[in-house]
Every structure is written in structure tokens, then in C-alpha cells.
Amino acid sequence: MNPQAPREPKYHTIAADLATKIRSGEYRPGQALPSQRELSAAYGVTMMTLRQALRVVEDDGLVSQQVGRGTFVTEPRAAYQLDSLRGLAEDLREQGHTVRTEVVGVRPGPAPTELGTDDALRIERVRLLGGRPAVHQVSWVREPYGSMVRAVDFTQVSLYAALSEHDVVVHRATERLRPAILDTAIGDLLRQPAGVPVFVSDRVTYGMDGEPVVVDRATILGDAMEVRAERAASGLSLRWTSNVGAGLTGAEDS
Template identity: 65%
Template sequence: MTLVTLRQALRRLEDDGLLSQQPGRGTFVASPKATYRLDSLRGLAEDLRAQGRTVSTEILGQALHRPPAWVAAHLGGGRALRLERLRLLAGRPAVHQLSWVRSPVGAELRDTDLSDTSLYAAIAEHGVVVHRASEVLRPEVLASPVAELLRQAAGTPVFVSDRVTYGLDDQPIVVDRATILGTVMEVRTERAATGLSVQWTSSS
């Protein structure tokens, strides 16, 4: 095998996510990425645990606040529960998640320990049933202060998920923004003739 052929093979394996080449250190087998599924109504931590991932959650903030305009557009201007979490995979920060929960259920969850409990499960325990969700996923780069929380340099590529979850009455219950490190997670979905609807829109 020639050196050119070897380099091409290594580059292809790196493009496929199977190898990681680190300047000055060498070439290493890449750790498999966790999968963020678009075709599930489960919470993020539930999805990852179902894949056999070790997930832990740090609660960074949990209190009632008036939501910003991008949240109030869905939940209204009244006070809602602001829940800020850091998701760690095998002890390493992977996802920053900011969730806003409409009151009265938001107020009822203010003192609930959500570090090891699904937010959707906690909402269901208060008699609110999750019916559907709409989600927009877009590429972005990290900026402060989320970059510091994820222990990454500003400018690191990430996925940002904005999800609005609705109850049986088709009223928004949760507005959620998750910043996902593209270096540790990949996005995956299943397509079927009558299944997931995917729309492509211009970001300009």
C-alpha cells in the first residue's frame, strides 16, 4: 500500500467518524457518538439512556421567571418555570438545555428534584399529557456563557434544537432550547411515507 493510499484510507475513516487524527499526537479510534433522535417524544436523557449511555444531569437553575420574548411568543407573558440543565455523557458536558414550563404546572414543579427525573414524566405526574412537539434544528457556533459551561472554546460547532411541546388541548406546555456538541453527538431520524415530516428552510 502506498503512502498516498494510506492517507486516503485514514481520511475516509476520519470522515466516517471512526478515527480521530490529533496533530502532534497521532491517530486514534474515535469514540462512538451518541444519537439525538428527531422521531421521538421522549426527553433527551431518556433517549440517551435507551442507547445505553451513562447520562447525568446538573441543575444550573430552577425558578419562576418572566420568559423572554422568544418563549413568551408560545407560553404568554406570565411567569413560567425556567429550568437550566447541563447534560453529561460519561461525566463530560455534552448538552446545555434551557426549558421553560408553562404554569400552573411550572409553578408546581419549582421545588421538584429534576436531576434524575424526566421533565415529561414529572409533567405527566401533575396530570398533563404530552401530545406532540414541533422542533427546529440548526447549526450554530458556541458563544459565552454556554461555551464555558460545556468546557469548549467559543466558536466550536454545535447543533441548537428549539422544541415546543404541546398538551392534549394543543396548547404549548414546554419551550425548550438545547445546545448539543456536534463532537459527541449526531442527529438521526427514520423516514417513512407516512412518518416524520422534514422541511428544509433557508437560514438567511
């Protein structure tokens, strides 16, 4: 006889149901959930079990519990993964976010020193999450790879998918993430005033031969995303630095 699988805790079931209702729009951003007393009665559980469920939903970033006021649905936030070799838009869509890309410009331009060459294709884009401009991204693609993807419609196709179509294989990346203040030029593109807090990600992606293929710089509105990283027993995926202004450095083990 096979042993019976352990039953899922009731609060997990309630948390999953609340999360589904929030993501489907039944409970909208800014809206207060029913009171804890109403919810505990509706789910037929004790107040303690209901509060465990609310803690799970809050830990997932879907609600905010405000003492004396109630529990409110938060504005949607995306997680910026430090452990992925995919493009930013691919990561966000994988998380279930609606992402639209506006292309600001695609042209040859001087390459950053990290690319190790003078010639590169410069691709400038704005990423919109749920219709809201949230990320400004510039990618410099090393030649001859830049010429391969110059005609791609980047509103529909990710840069890394386009490179893959030309049999360009990427195998590792290094990334540095730091806090910053939005400047006027990028602020105009993101429809935000200069001076608001942002994250700036500088990423270098390497090919199988160890040569850099793409350098990316993404400016991310501080209230649009949270940063997540995976830790493994066999290696370090997130490094904390103590230098003032240096922020966080994430690097994948090669």
C-alpha cells in the same frame, strides 16, 4: 414441516461481535483494531467478508477506517432523535449512554413568546455524557404546570416524567434544529471555548388541548452527537429548508 429460517450473514455476526467488544471497553476510543488480515484469520473468513463487517461497524459510528493507517475506535457519539416525545436524557439512556444532569438553576422567569404566556418556570441544566459536558438545556414550563414540578430533583427525574406524574399529557411537538457557534456564557458551562460548532434545538411541546406546555432550547456540542430522524411512507418527519442559516426543521404530524 416449517421452513428453515435463513441464516444470518457471517459479516453481520462479526460486526455484532466487534460492536460488543467496543461497547464493553475491550477496544477503547482511539485504539486501533487488529489488522484486517489478523481479524479475518481470527474470525475464519475471507478479507471481503471482514471488510463488509467493518463497513457495518463504521456505518454505526463505532470505528473510522483510515487509509494507510488502519481502523480506529471512534469517540462515543450519541444520536439526537427528532421523532421522540420523551425528554433528551431519556432518549440518551435508551440508547445505552451514561447521562448525568447538573442543575444550573430553577426559578420563575419571563416566558419565550412561543409559550403564549408571561409566567413560566425556567429550568437550566447541563447534560454530561460519559462524564463530559455535552448539552446545555433550558426548559420553560407554562404555569400552572411549572409550580407542580418546581420542587422536583431534576438531577434524578426528567421534566417529562415529572409532568406525567401530575397527569400532564403531552401529545405532539415541533422542533427546529440549526447549526450555530458556541457563545462564551454557555461555553463556560460546557467547558469549551467560544466559537466551537454546535447544534441548537428549539422545541415546543403541546398538551392534549393544543396549548404549549414546554419550550426547550438545547445547545449540543457538534462533536458529541449526530442527528437522526425516522422517515415514514405515510408522513414527513424531517423537512429540509433552503433559507440561509435556517438549518433543519423537524415536525411530527398531528
